[in-house]
Amino acid sequence: MAPSTRTQASLLLNPFLLLICSSVSSAIGQEARPWPLLRWKSTLSPANGGDQPSSLLLSWLPAKPTCSWSGIRCDATGHVTEISLPGAGLHGMLGALNFAAFPALTKLNLTGNNTTGAIPANVTSLMYLDLSGNSLSGEIPNTLPAMVRGMRYLNLSSNRLRGPMPRWLSDMREMRSFNVSNNKLTGEIHPALFTNWPEIASFHAQTNSLAGGIPPEISNATKLQSLLLYNNRLYGQIPVEQQSHWENAARNHKFD
Ligand SMILES: *[C@@H]1O[C@H](CO)[C@@H](O)[C@H](O)[C@H]1NC(C)=O
Ligand SMILES: *[C@@H]1O[C@H](CO)[C@@H](O)[C@H](O)[C@H]1NC(C)=O
Ligand SMILES: *[C@@H]1O[C@H](CO)[C@@H](O)[C@H](O)[C@H]1NC(C)=O
Ligand SMILES: *[C@@H]1O[C@H](CO)[C@@H](O)[C@H](O)[C@H]1NC(C)=O
Numbered sequence: 165m166a167p168s169t170r171t172q173a174s175l176l177l178n179p180f181l182l183l184i185c186s187s188v189s190s191a192i193g194q195e196a197r198p199w200p201l202l203r204w205k206s207t208l209s210p211a212n213g214g215d216q217p218s219s220l221l222l223s224w225l226p227a228k229p230t231c232s233w234s235g236i237r238c239d240a241t242g243h244v245t246e247i248s249l250p251g252a253g254l255h256g257m258l259g260a261l262n263f264a265a266f267p268a269l270t271k272l273n274l275t276g277n278n279t280t281g282a283i284p285a286n287v288t289s290l291m292y293l294d295l296s297g298n299s300l301s302g303e304i305p306n307t308l309p310a311m312v313r314g315m316r317y318l319n320l321s322s323n324r325l326r327g328p329m330p331r332w333l334s335d336m337r338e339m340r341s342f343n344v345s346n347n348k349l350t351g352e353i354h355p356a357l358f359t360n361w362p363e364i365a366s367f368h369a370q371t372n373s374l375a376g377g378i379p380p381e382i383s384n385a386t387k388l389q390s391l392l393l394y395n396n397r398l399y400g401q402i403p404v405e406q407q408s409h410w411e412n413a414a415r416n417h418k419f420d
């Protein structure tokens with residue numbers, strides 16, 4: 165009892181000490197937080213019977229500043245802006261990474277790994293999302309567009325995604341390049357994907373199970389340069405006047 169009373173008293177009587185304490189904690193608050201990444205690392209399977217998920221993650225140590233870890237980039241204030249680990253041999257659940265801990269994350273690139281589970285819906289500030297060539301399953305979450313209105317480059321190709329391309333994707337008004345090729349997507353292509361994406365330049369949805377007609381609204385996508393829709397069950401025509409805008413259209417565009 166006596167020691168704790170004394171500690172309190174000395175803290176109260178020592179404003180200098182209090183000042184030090186508060187400045188230390190605010191400095192920590194500015195740095196990238198390591199624990200969400202370390203917690204995710206601990207959920208990944210070790211590679212090749214070793215005890216590490218990937219040699220790339222050897223630098224992910226609490227003793228080192230998070231912003232110096234491989235694959236991690238930060239802004240000037242120390243917030244994580246990029247996680248890029250293409251082909252790092254990662255095996256494990258993508259959802260085990262708590263994206264809510266990275267409000268400044270603009271780029272996530274995990275192409276060519278073996279992450280599993282569903283596409284996380286709580287990624288808020290992403291502009292570049294490349295999850296191509298993994299083993300992700302489930303549907304494209306309906307809540308994704310509402311969370312990431314600034315998305316420009318979305319690559320979910322070569323996974324095991326099912327279900328429709330939700331019309332809410334069209335809420336991502338900045339979209340430039342959209343790639344969902346080589347999944348198991350079904351349903352129709354909603355016209356809003358052509359009318360609401362004024363910047364769309366590349367639209368790749370080949371090798372899925374999409375059905376129905378090609379929406380005539382495709383003529384509203386005036387910046388479209390590359391369109392791949394083959395290996396689906398789609399029918400319809402691409403307006404001739406628009407084909408002349410697309411250098412690659414005639415070569416790339418074919419139907420089953
Ligand atoms: C990816 O992980 C899944 C599930 O753990 C496994 O079935 C599959 O064989 C893995 N693929 C590769 C290429 O390692
Ligand atoms: C973020 O989403 C994942 C699943 O996608 C979930 O497991 C996690 O609890 C969510 N985190 C927060 C803070 O909402
Ligand atoms: C992700 O990384 C791969 C390999 O470096 C690269 O080819 C690809 O363009 C990157 N994706 C994005 C969206 O930057
Ligand atoms: C995935 O698509 C984006 C555009 O959406 C592109 O920048 C990136 O290079 C693609 N990644 C791979 C591995 O091809």
Ligand SMILES: *[C@@H]1O[C@H](CO)[C@@H](O)[C@H](O)[C@H]1NC(C)=O
Binds near residue numbers: 296297321343345
């Ligand atoms: C779409 O993703 C595949 C990889 O799965 C890649 O080969 C292709 O180049 C991508 N398209 C674009 C426009 O990046």
Ligand SMILES: *[C@@H]1O[C@H](CO)[C@@H](O)[C@H](O)[C@H]1NC(C)=O
Binds near residue numbers: 359
């Ligand atoms: C699509 O284009 C047509 C003709 O250019 C135009 O009349 C129409 O308003 C456009 N629709 C949308 C939703 O942008």
Ligand SMILES: CC(=O)N[C@H]1CO[C@H](CO)[C@@H](O)[C@@H]1O
Binds near residue numbers: 253277278297
């Ligand atoms: C480096 C590495 O292991 N890459 C693998 C990532 O996962 C994909 C698909 O699961 C494999 O094809 C890559 O070889």
